[in-house]
Amino acid sequence: MAIITLLSSHFIEVKAGDSKSTVAATNGTEKKLTFVLVHGSWADTSYFKEVASELRKQGNKVYIPEYAGHGSMKDMKNVTHEQITKSVVDYIKKKDLNNIVLVGHSFGGTVIAKVAEQVPDRINRLVFFNAFVPKDGESLYDQLPPPIQETFSQLAESSNGTIMLPFPLFRDAFANTANLEEAKVLYSKISPEPAGPLFQKLDLKKFYSLQIPKSYLNLTEDTANPQIPDYGWHPVQSSHLGFYRYIEGNGDHFSTVHADPKQIAKKLVKAGRP
Amino acid sequence: MAIITLLSSHFIEVKAGDSKSTVAATNGTEKKLTFVLVHGSWADTSYFKEVASELRKQGNKVYIPEYAGHGSMKDMKNVTHEQITKSVVDYIKKKDLNNIVLVGHSFGGTVIAKVAEQVPDRINRLVFFNAFVPKDGESLYDQLPPPIQETFSQLAESSNGTIMLPFPLFRDAFANTANLEEAKVLYSKISPEPAGPLFQKLDLKKFYSLQIPKSYLNLTEDTANPQIPDYGWHPVQSSHLGFYRYIEGNGDHFSTVHADPKQIAKKLVKAGRP
Amino acid sequence: MAIITLLSSHFIEVKAGDSKSTVAATNGTEKKLTFVLVHGSWADTSYFKEVASELRKQGNKVYIPEYAGHGSMKDMKNVTHEQITKSVVDYIKKKDLNNIVLVGHSFGGTVIAKVAEQVPDRINRLVFFNAFVPKDGESLYDQLPPPIQETFSQLAESSNGTIMLPFPLFRDAFANTANLEEAKVLYSKISPEPAGPLFQKLDLKKFYSLQIPKSYLNLTEDTANPQIPDYGWHPVQSSHLGFYRYIEGNGDHFSTVHADPKQIAKKLVKAGRP
Numbered sequence: 001m002a003i004i005t006l007l008s009s010h011f012i013e014v015k016a017g018d019s020k021s022t023v024a025a026t027n028g029t030e031k032k033l034t035f036v037l038v039h040g041s042w043a044d045t046s047y048f049k050e051v052a053s054e055l056r057k058q059g060n061k062v063y064i065p066e067y068a069g070h071g072s073m074k075d076m077k078n079v080t081h082e083q084i085t086k087s088v089v090d091y092i093k094k095k096d097l098n099n100i101v102l103v104g105h106s107f108g109g110t111v112i113a114k115v116a117e118q119v120p121d122r123i124n125r126l127v128f129f130n131a132f133v134p135k136d137g138e139s140l141y142d143q144l145p146p147p148i149q150e151t152f153s154q155l156a157e158s159s160n161g162t163i164m165l166p167f168p169l170f171r172d173a174f175a176n177t178a179n180l181e182e183a184k185v186l187y188s189k190i191s192p193e194p195a196g197p198l199f200q201k202l203d204l205k206k207f208y209s210l211q212i213p214k215s216y217l218n219l220t221e222d223t224a225n226p227q228i229p230d231y232g233w234h235p236v237q238s239s240h241l242g243f244y245r246y247i248e249g250n251g252d253h254f255s256t257v258h259a260d261p262k263q264i265a266k267k268l269v270k271a272g273r274p
Numbered sequence: 275m276a277i278i279t280l281l282s283s284h285f286i287e288v289k290a291g292d293s294k295s296t297v298a299a300t301n302g303t304e305k306k307l308t309f310v311l312v313h314g315s316w317a318d319t320s321y322f323k324e325v326a327s328e329l330r331k332q333g334n335k336v337y338i339p340e341y342a343g344h345g346s347m348k349d350m351k352n353v354t355h356e357q358i359t360k361s362v363v364d365y366i367k368k369k370d371l372n373n374i375v376l377v378g379h380s381f382g383g384t385v386i387a388k389v390a391e392q393v394p395d396r397i398n399r400l401v402f403f404n405a406f407v408p409k410d411g412e413s414l415y416d417q418l419p420p421p422i423q424e425t426f427s428q429l430a431e432s433s434n435g436t437i438m439l440p441f442p443l444f445r446d447a448f449a450n451t452a453n454l455e456e457a458k459v460l461y462s463k464i465s466p467e468p469a470g471p472l473f474q475k476l477d478l479k480k481f482y483s484l485q486i487p488k489s490y491l492n493l494t495e496d497t498a499n500p501q502i503p504d505y506g507w508h509p510v511q512s513s514h515l516g517f518y519r520y521i522e523g524n525g526d527h528f529s530t531v532h533a534d535p536k537q538i539a540k541k542l543v544k545a546g547r548p
Numbered sequence: 549m550a551i552i553t554l555l556s557s558h559f560i561e562v563k564a565g566d567s568k569s570t571v572a573a574t575n576g577t578e579k580k581l582t583f584v585l586v587h588g589s590w591a592d593t594s595y596f597k598e599v600a601s602e603l604r605k606q607g608n609k610v611y612i613p614e615y616a617g618h619g620s621m622k623d624m625k626n627v628t629h630e631q632i633t634k635s636v637v638d639y640i641k642k643k644d645l646n647n648i649v650l651v652g653h654s655f656g657g658t659v660i661a662k663v664a665e666q667v668p669d670r671i672n673r674l675v676f677f678n679a680f681v682p683k684d685g686e687s688l689y690d691q692l693p694p695p696i697q698e699t700f701s702q703l704a705e706s707s708n709g710t711i712m713l714p715f716p717l718f719r720d721a722f723a724n725t726a727n728l729e730e731a732k733v734l735y736s737k738i739s740p741e742p743a744g745p746l747f748q749k750l751d752l753k754k755f756y757s758l759q760i761p762k763s764y765l766n767l768t769e770d771t772a773n774p775q776i777p778d779y780g781w782h783p784v785q786s787s788h789l790g791f792y793r794y795i796e797g798n799g800d801h802f803s804t805v806h807a808d809p810k811q812i813a814k815k816l817v818k819a820g821r822p
Binding site for chain 1: 768774
Binding site: 421442443445446447450451453454494497500501502506524 | 578579761763778782783784786787790791792793794795796818821822
């Protein structure tokens with residue numbers, strides 16, 4: 001069974017661990033980590049700007065890859081999930097990053113799953129941060145409750161293969177703990193999201209066979225993926241991971257990283273450390 | 275589809291919004307709100323006294339209507355849901371209140387749904403605060419898990435159409451985070467609740483067609499509507515609303531408004547603001 | 549119906565209560581309680597050491613019984629659930645403890661249920677603290693989701709009727725909010741758990757007929773019993789209790805009692821007081 005296999009292999013590793021480095025690490029401070037932060041839909045690298053700054057203050061290394069169809073590449077509206085994955089894989093290889101804590105937020109969960117298939121040996125832990133975790137053969141779209149599926153289908157049809165969040169949806173489901181002005185400022189920065197990758201069925205067989213440790217970070221007021229019974233982030237998306245470390249925080253999908261980056265940085269360390 | 279329709283209409287409204295008032299509102303403080311707070315069963319207007327005081331300190335206007343079968347009208351034991359709704363509608367009309375944040379707590383959720391049908395244009399947002407949200411054609415009673423239904427039926431039969439909460443039920447399910455003395459003081463003030471309106475099937479077709487924005491405020495230790503799987507406030511009652519803004523707090527059903535009114539006021543502003 | 553019977557009997561008791569002692573108790577401080585704290589699997593009495601110290605600082609009496617197969621009796625690998633129960637019952641009788649708040653953590657939930665059957669008159673309230681609450685005729689094992697059942701069965705088979713938690717399982721599912729060094733220190737103190745009592749089907753008919761008030765204390769990051777849909781502590785295990793007081797806290801299964809004993813002591817008072 002996968003859990004047993006995973007556990008046994010780690011168990012041996014830990015038994016054989018170097019107890020000196022262990023003692024050093026207890027010396028008052030946390031071991032420093034190397035984070036690669038993969039943002040989600042309707043976002044770009046600025047999503048993690050303040051959180052990265054907090055993480056760096058504590059001595060961690062932080063990388064925020066830009067990926068196809070977003071940021072400076074936002075005009076690539078026909079982008080595929082493979083191209084997005086390639087952006088992140090290339091970034092990691094070019095910078096020769098190792099011992100990574102690879103964090104995926106929202107749609108980014110589907111990206112880090114595919115990235116992990118390509119560079120598993122560079123990754124110490126995967127952190128799914130209110131992220132989608134499709135089962136093998138499923139798409140992000142397949143994770144959504146039927147009324148939201150219908151909304152997304154209609155939004156995609158009405159704007160040539162991109163999805164723009166209507167402001168009221170963004171304000172109440174993505175920035176619910178923010179005030180109106182904060183929500184408007186955040187909204188003014190988002191671009192239509194290429195719909196293709198959200199609807200793409202993903203072969204995740206290799207991902208589900210990998211023995212990389214996983215964590216799930218859940219902000220309890222995040223309702224971007226609505227907490228309708230049998231849907232939602234935790235415990236539905238999270239439980240697709242099988243065995244994982246659970247960390248909980250307060251906040252919503254889009255505003256809390258900016259309003260309370262200290263909390264998010266602290267939670268990411270809890271989720272990402274060995 | 276209802277969500278799309280709702281979203282589109284709001285989207286347009288926002289796009290056409292006045293950016294000057296927007297800038298003014300960001301100026302350090304929250305926009306001031308007009309709250310109408312509708313209490314639930316076994317309560318009267320004193321339920322919201324401390325919370326109202328906190329909200330007013332921050333410059334908001336707060337109104338707490340008394341309604342049929344409760345408070346000074348508590349001898350009306352054969353009160354109907356229509357009479358209760360009329361009390362609140364009349365209150366709002368008499369005071370000519372507009373741009374209201376209409377809050378319903380517990381049973382009050384069924385009241386604000388029916389009030390909204392009658393004065394939709396006066397309401398900016400509906401806030402369901404650990405409130406029942408019956409589906410069209412259902413009663414509050416229909417939302418309860420079967421063992422609680424049985425308890426309520428028996429309590430109603432044994433006391434001529436009113437339901438008095440036995441103290442142990444009140445203490446552990448309504449005032450669970452309070453100490454015994456606080457629970458006793460709160461209990462000493464409650465009166466038998468007219469059972470009729472709790473069992474009344476409600477025509478909510480119009481309510482479910484309204485495009486008024488909605489929020490759900492959930493205190494996570496509130497077990498007055500027990501969190502048995504497939505029952506409970508959130509995400510079961512809340513998800514009946516379809517699209518809504520979710521706000522979360524700490525506390526129970528009956529004591530936290532008195533013990534921690536600052537928190538509740540803050541959460542009501544988060545739930546009620548535009 | 550059980551709930552009604554329970555409620556009615558309490559209601560009478562409360563009505564007949566002594567109002568003078570009531571007033572005294574309100575006098576600024578909480579009534580002092582007598583706690584008996586029953587730890588869970590892979591633990592011994594040191595599990596509750598810091599929490600006990602906090603509870604005693606506030607004037608409460610705290611007893612932590614050692615039980616068969618654990619602590620100084622940890623070599624009894626063929627221990628039965630009956631022997632464990634007897635350890636706790638004997639301890640309570642020998643010390644002639646009364647008006648007890650009997651707390652069971654994790655596996656300890658199954659122990660306090662059986663202890664309550666034998667000394668019901670000595671117990672004021674049962675507190676299930678992230679505890680298993682098997683239905684009549686079920687075992688602790690029966691409460692686990694199938695993948696964890698499989699893991700436990702294999703672990704038990706591979707080590708002669710005891711179950712040792714592999715470190716990665718302990719680290720991520722039992723000490724998820726701790727850092728690695730804290731997790732290692734905690735892990736270094738645990739012993740293989742006798743498997744028998746975890747697989748024993750328990751006759752709980754008498755327990756479910758008892759009218760002792762019950763509370764459930766749930767730390768929301770505790771995933772030792774994974775929060776897979778239809779499984780987990782709350783509301784699944786908790787709802788087996790029928791009517792109970794719900795109290796919520798932050799933390800995980802094994803590290804928070806040591807890292808934040810003040811919080812846990814406070815929550816145990818909230819859960820255990822009358």
